[in-house]
Amino acid sequence: MTTAWNWYVIILVLFNLLGVTWLLWWTAKRRPGDPKPEDTSHYWDGDITEYNKPMPRWWINGFYIAIVFAFGYLFWYGGFGTYQGFGKWSSQGEHDRQAAVANARLEQTFAPYKGLAIDALARDPQALKLGKSIFANTCATCHGSSAKGAVGYPDLTDDIWHWGGAPEQILHTVVQGREGVMPPWGKVLQGMGGPDAVDYVIAYVHQLGEPAGGNRNDYAAARGKTLYEGVCVACHGKDGKGDAKVGAPDLTDGYWLYGDGREALRVTIGDGRHGVMPAWGKILGDTRSRLVAAYVWSLSHQAKPGAQTQQ
Structure with a gap:
């Protein structure tokens, strides 16, 4: 907190407390010419009379005691800007003490x-x-x-x-x-195999999880195999079993952290993924x-x- 804001808070607090004190004193004071407490001449329905009786002294004194208590509280616990107070209390210190006990x-x-x-x-x-x-x-x-x-x-x-x-x-x-990073391979694969390269790799990856390797005559999967072995094999292995040392998942077990749909895999392969534990x-x-x-x-x-x- 800057010095200007510090003084702003101090002045605001003092203005409120002293203002309340003055207002209490001013409204409780009787002045010459005020009507007697029992004489205001305001009547309703013939038997309802408005009086001008002041608040009881014990009630007014209670307010004064509360104001004195407020000043004492602020001086002890702090409340005037950055002033810490005589008690050196702070919410951080209180938290630390309670945390230590817990x-x-x-x-x-x-x-x-x-x-x-x-x-x-x-x-x-x-x-x-x-x-x-x-x-x-x-x-x-x-x-x-x-x-x-x-x-x-x-x-x-x-x-x-x-x-x-x-x-x-x-x-x-x-x-x-852990921090798992799947690099974005979209542009690299497209440079190697054309605009459909990512889809070719998806076809091959899907084939890895099928019994006996799926349809070996699938043209897209065959193209994807070549691309896979040129880019993906370093982390996921030639057989797609992955590598736990680097967090590379097994592509043959049917489990897909971000989904196995074509759109989900396009994002995974093309744009990459970044997971943090x-x-x-x-x-x-x-x-x-x-x-x-x-x-x-x-x-x-x-x-x-x-x-x-x-x-």
């Missing part, structure tokens, strides 16, 4: 699960309950309360994982986040990240008692 209670709750492996936590019903609660507060906005996802947000209940579905891979995703490690901390990762892992894995855990 975090201390949470640490006690999460302490038994500190450092445990994801699949070990997935066998603990209470840990899963806590993980589900964390998921609802942080992850459900994108992935949905049922974790089924939506267009552009992966389904976490199936066995398809673009970045790998092992316990520690899921934990890495939660803690450090935020890093939650600094916000949740290690233990809560492990709990939510365990819950997510449990949605598509049945942890078996006595199974070996991964540290």
Whole structure:
């Protein structure tokens, strides 16, 4: 806040408080010539009389006490521009104190699960309950309360994982986040195969997911295969199985994050996609990240008692 605005706030506050004080004093004061409290000569219906009685002193004094309290409050807690007040109170400081108390209670709750492996936590019903609660507060906005996802947000209940579905891979995703980039290949492909090049690649990609590779006599798919092997193979592999190391999805499993319709794939291949999974490690901390990762892992894995855990 600039100095000018600071003084503007101070003057405005003082003007209001002093103005209310003056108005209270002025209206409560009786002046020479005022009618007596019982004598105004205003009558209605013969028996209804208007009086001019002042407010009771205790009522007026109550207002004065409230004004004095307001000055004391502003001097103690601050309210005159950027003046902090004698008490040095601030909403930020209050938030930090309350957050520290709440975090201390949470640490006690999460302490038994500190450092445990994801699949070990997935066998603990209470840990899963806590993980589900964390998921609802942080992850459900994108992935949905049922974790089924939506267009552009992966389904976490199936066995398809673009970045790998092992316990520690899921934990890495939660803690450090992921950034998946599909480059825009439209102009490159058109330069290689003409204006219909993107459609050729779409035909071949659809063929990859069909039994026995689909119709081998499909002209568009045959043209698309050549283009695919010149551009797409670097990330998705020659067989279209993808690469979890770079987040390149498997093109043969029938799962399409942004849809498998022709228009959706034209956008994906021609214009590219950019998906970001935020890093939650600094916000949740290690233990809560492990709990939510365990819950997510449990949605598509049945942890078996006595199974070996991964540290």
